[in-house]
Amino acid sequence: MVTAALPSQGAGPFSGRRHVARALMVLLLVLAGSATGCSAVGSQRSGVVVTTNILGDITRAIVGGQAEVTVLMKPNADPHSFGVSAQQAARIENAALLVHNGLGLEEGVARNVEAARDQGVPALSVGEGVDPITYIQGRTARQPDPHFWTDPVRVIGAIGLITAQVIEHVDGVDAGTVRANAAAYRDQVSALDAGMRMDFAEIPPGRRKLVTNHHVFGYLAQRYGFEVIGAVIPSGTTLASPSGSDLKSLADAVRRAGVSTVFADSSQPDRLAQVMAREAALRIRIVSLYSESLTGADGGAPTYLRMMRANADAISAGLATR
Structure with missing residues (x-):
């Protein structure tokens, strides 16, 4: 219970009213500050933050113009080693939704993702939800494979x-529009899958062997x-050394x-394969x-769809003949 001090008997009538007015003003400011403090975190969170540029392209196709989508990883960067600035780290912690690959891919921003999750930011680890497979690292150790995007069905x-x-976490989006965007993009990825199947069907079974x-x-x-x-580097990360x-x-x-x-990543040197x-x-x-x-807009893979189309063409051409 909050009380305001009454004026002393020696004070004039106008002086007493001023004291009461000041007390009421202080009370209102205290109550307003308390209400603001309780909702500050929630009210500051907005938009979608995405760690990798491949997931960023997919997310932008889904969201459309319904919300701001911030992509942390620059074109032609290595997802295993890229990092974020202090400003980007703050943006992560103020996101309405954080979308990341997971499965150990974004090694350079893993602590930022954990910090955001600890602050209550809704975080989606996409790789964990698409039935991940494993690979053998070294001779025996099995590790989850984070590179699910090479399979359009996933x-x-x-x-x-x-x-x-x-739809669940980003305020202000129209659910119907987001679902329609997703359906249209899903059709494009389905067409990509069908095209890749047709291309790879031309490769004789005995030549369907990959070294990366x-x-x-x-x-x-x-x-x-x-x-x-x-693989030249017997690991799921480019940070390892053979x-x-x-x-x-x-x-x-x-x-x-x-x-x-031998297929090498365009953003990584092929020196080891040459050796x-x-x-x-x-x-x-x-x-x-x-x-x-992904590349920049002037490169050969500015979107996920174009990246996979280019890869299918290169694999088909590389394995079709000896």
Whole structure:
């Protein structure tokens, strides 16, 4: 209970009224400040923040103009190593929804994601919700594979996850419009899947063998019937380093399988693949793919759909003939 002090008997009538008015003003300011403090966190949160540019493109297609979508990862960046500024970290913690890949992909911003989750920011780990697979790191250890976007069918599942979270957590969006955007984009990804199946059907089964710079196309291989012979970097992250014995083991596997093409990420140097080929006296071609990042608008993969279309064309061309 809040009380205001009454004027002393020696005070004049106008002085007493001034004291009462001041007391009431203080009371109103206190109550207003308390109400603002209780709702400050919620009222400051707005928009969608997305960690990687591939998920950012997918999310923007779903959200359309219904809310602001902030993408943290720049074009041509490595999702395993990119970091954020202090301003971006604050934006993450003030988001109405945080969309991230998960499964250990965004190693450089993992602590920011955890900090935002601790602050109560709704966070969607898309990779965890699309039936992830594993890969073998080293000789025995199995690790979750974060590169689910190489399988368009799993991306269709991701569209549903993102759509539901946007509608639930982002104030002001029209649910019908978001669902319509999602349905239209889902149709485009379904058409992409059908086109990739047709392209890969032209590759003889005996040539459907993939060697990449690191473990990135496991989902694509599972979906379309390829065999992953190995990776130059025997890991799901570009931050790992292969040993000399790793390169020799891969070279032996490549020779046994009769592989003539190695696929390297366009944003990563292909030096290790060149070293492997030279030291093992292998005659191989190295073909670039857009595996982990979109390009800028003037590049060959400015959107997810164009990235996967370009990759399907490059894989088909690289494996169709010896």
